[in-house]
Amino acid sequence: MDSNLVQFKKGVLELCVLALLARSDSYGYDIASRLSAAIDMGEGTIYPLMRRMQKDGLVSTYLVESSSGPPRKYYRLTEGGRNNLNAQKAAWTDFTRAVAAILDLDLEKTS
Amino acid sequence: MNERDSFLRRLRSGLWGLPRPAIDDIIADYEGHFDAGRAAGRSDADVATALGDPSRLARELRAEAGLRRWEDERSLASALGVIVGVIGLAALDLFVILPVLIGIVTTLFAFLLVGLVACLGGGFALPFALVTNFPGFMGDRLQAALLSLGVLGGGASLTAFCVLFTIGLVNLLVRYGRAHYRLITAGSNGRLRD
Numbered sequence: 001m002d003s004n005l006v007q008f009k010k011g012v013l014e015l016c017v018l019a020l021l022a023r024s025d026s027y028g029y030d031i032a033s034r035l036s037a038a039i040d041m042g043e044g045t046i047y048p049l050m051r052r053m054q055k056d057g058l059v060s061t062y063l064v065e066s067s068s069g070p071p072r073k074y075y076r077l078t079e080g081g082r083n084n085l086n087a088q089k090a091a092w093t094d095f096t097r098a099v100a101a102i103l104d105l106d107l108e109k110t111s
Numbered sequence: 112m113n114e115r116d117s118f119l120r121r122l123r124s125g126l127w128g129l130p131r132p133a134i135d136d137i138i139a140d141y142e143g144h145f146d147a148g149r150a151a152g153r154s155d156a157d158v159a160t161a162l163g164d165p166s167r168l169a170r171e172l173r174a175e176a177g178l179r180r181w182e183d184e185r186s187l188a189s190a191l192g193v194i195v196g197v198i199g200l201a202a203l204d205l206f207v208i209l210p211v212l213i214g215i216v217t218t219l220f221a222f223l224l225v226g227l228v229a230c231l232g233g234g235f236a237l238p239f240a241l242v243t244n245f246p247g248f249m250g251d252r253l254q255a256a257l258l259s260l261g262v263l264g265g266g267a268s269l270t271a272f273c274v275l276f277t278i279g280l281v282n283l284l285v286r287y288g289r290a291h292y293r294l295i296t297a298g299s300n301g302r303l304r305d
Contacts, residue, residue, distance in 0.1 A: 029148065029151075042163040048168065
């Protein structure tokens with residue numbers, strides 16, 4: 001994979017997790033498989049990230065009994081996490097719009 | 112031994128030194144991941160490949176734990192934890208930074224030593240200056256006392272400066288460590304890249 005792309009993805013990984021959790025609470029495997037399908041990331045890296053976000057107070061956890069095996073750990077967005085998501089989303093939208101505008105400008109010049 | 116057991120064993124051995132509850136918590140996360148994978152019909156080998164290198168994950172988790180401790184309490188032990196953790200991440204350009212870091216730390220240590228010695232020397236000389244003046248000193252007792260106070264004060268500021276500089280340096284290392292986390296792997300082949 002292109003190393004530039006890796007840096008981009010690293011930056012937005014947290015934003016993606018916040019956005020997923022804003023839709024519904026979820027557990028590690030589910031988050032990891034949805035993100036790895038969408039942006040091609042290693043599944044194992046989700047847990048260091050979730051631990052960090054939990055300590056930063058962006059997400060909280062609760063256990064749900066499952067019929068098969070041990071209880072499952074669910075992650076829920078906190079108030080702080082929701083605010084963080086809104087701020088990051090606004091910054092991301094502004095930034096990508098500005099970059100897209102510049103790229104389009106380039107395209108018109110060269111064509 | 113199957114892939115699940117070998118993954119968890121390598122992860123656990125990589126986490127050695129962290130508090131017991133933290134290790135159990137992390138292991139439980141990955142056990143749950145294997146369980147959920149099985150429930151979704153994936154083989155343990157498949158899940159282990161998608162998870163990535165357990166030693167690498169353990170290094171990231173350890174480094175993060177070290178950085179956290181430094182942010183919670185500013186102590187010499189936690190500062191060392193940050194330095195060891197960031198070096199454990201073994202980013203390639205660390206080999207460029209390491210000699211510089213060693214130079215800075217050595218210089219800092221020398222200054223700290225000078226500061227402490229000046230502090231002690233000044234503090235030790237002050238009572239003598241007040242009571243008897245220094246033998247062979249070409250001034251009166253007031254001058255001797257002021258000289259002692261000056262050395263004492265200078266030593267104290269040098270020491271304080273060194274401590275502040277160390278805190279700044281470790282904070283810088285924390286940022287460096289965070290910036291170099293390789294949280295994304297090239298998922299398809301499971302290899303870690305920059």
